[in-house]
Amino acid sequence: MTNTAASFIAKSTIKAADLDHRRKINFNIGKYNSVVPLGKQQFADVMITREAAKNKKWDAIEHLDKYLEEFEKKITARGARVLWANDTKEAQEYIGAICREKNCKTLVKSKSMVTEEIHLNSYLEEHGIESVETDLGEYIQQLDGEPPYHIVTPAMHKSKEDVAKLFAQKLGTPGGLTPEELTLVARKKLREKYVQAEVGVTGANFILPDIGAIALTENEGNARLTSAWPKTHIVVVGIEKVIPSVHDLHLFWPLLSTFGTGQKVTVYNTILAGPRQPNERDGPEEMIVILLDNGRTNLLSNPVAREALYCIRCGACLNACPVYKNIGGHAYETTYSGPIGKVITPYLRGMDEYKHLSYASSLCGNCTEVCPVRINLHELLLNNRHEAVKQGNSSLAERLAWQAWKTASLSRLLMNSGNAKMKNWVVNKVFKGWTTHRSELDFSRKTFNERWKEERKA
């Protein structure tokens, strides 16, 4: 077992027994579950909308090269710069070079999982640049020195009392502040940072190749301030975020908001097509878009797993997953947790180190059921297991055990030989790996053939 797998099992075991954690998660996911059906009422036929969105993403991912080049050409024509980053290191170095060039001491950042993926905050900190999270949930997590717990609601595991305590400890506020008071404290602190920051960094929810733009979705207005206030705006975005056209936003905006938070539409939806133009009064002087691969082309090169690139990061599969609800977002120790994280992380970070995640599933299919772009998540988890074995990422003991199981299952003679007690002993005691985290198998006292004969006689 790899160290990452051992650590995942250890952390999951502790979290699954943490009843206070479970209470907070159930409370927050319960609130989410109560509003999503209301949001869905806006669709005349939600299934047709989801299928249409899936088809659009199929088009985008199948023609990714063409769309990305079109995006680069069009946004460059409006004065933006496009940089292509193969991996974390290249993306960090691009951002580091821009910050040096701009003599940047403070940088503001809006919520973006891709910047988590490239560990941007710690990289900037090492280089003497203050990086300030401006999304309230991310700000709370940054104050607490924790990574986001969930891809949409980063501080989902904290109660309002936890946040009040944290603010009192870190910012010296009086204890027991209400959520409104806490928000005002954060707002005041963050406004000062916008004014000081030389550079603003955002992600992008969608890349719009036909008009050469990116689209941002948010509820707090902080991404607008981050992209418009500092003189330089850097966008870090995964290459899979393409949708074919700006006209497809009528599908994706409501789907993202309803499946993400239950809203009909998110509060602020912004389309940015380059830096401030000569006839415009607002906006940054410079806009740089970093298109990040970081393992996404590994997914692209696999015709089955490629479907995972359709993800619009709504977080619905996390909220629906019985495993996520028990072990929480941090046990995974990956940027992307829950079902989608389990599917993509082995491709982004290596099959050998992260294949264990694909096994942390009951394969109940609830993730597939709730995904707004109908990604077959539970089947992709099975596909990952298959890939791991194909690539030789399984131990000899595991291969021998499954070979023995297959031989026995395909042989009527072997299935009929011995009694249930002996079979139980072989499976539960000889192949001990099975029962480490599962209850023991209990074979039927009578074989299928014995029961068949009895039935026929009767």
Ligand code: SF4
């Ligand atoms: S896989 Fe589907 S449900 Fe999960 S985050 Fe992505 S779009 Fe949402």
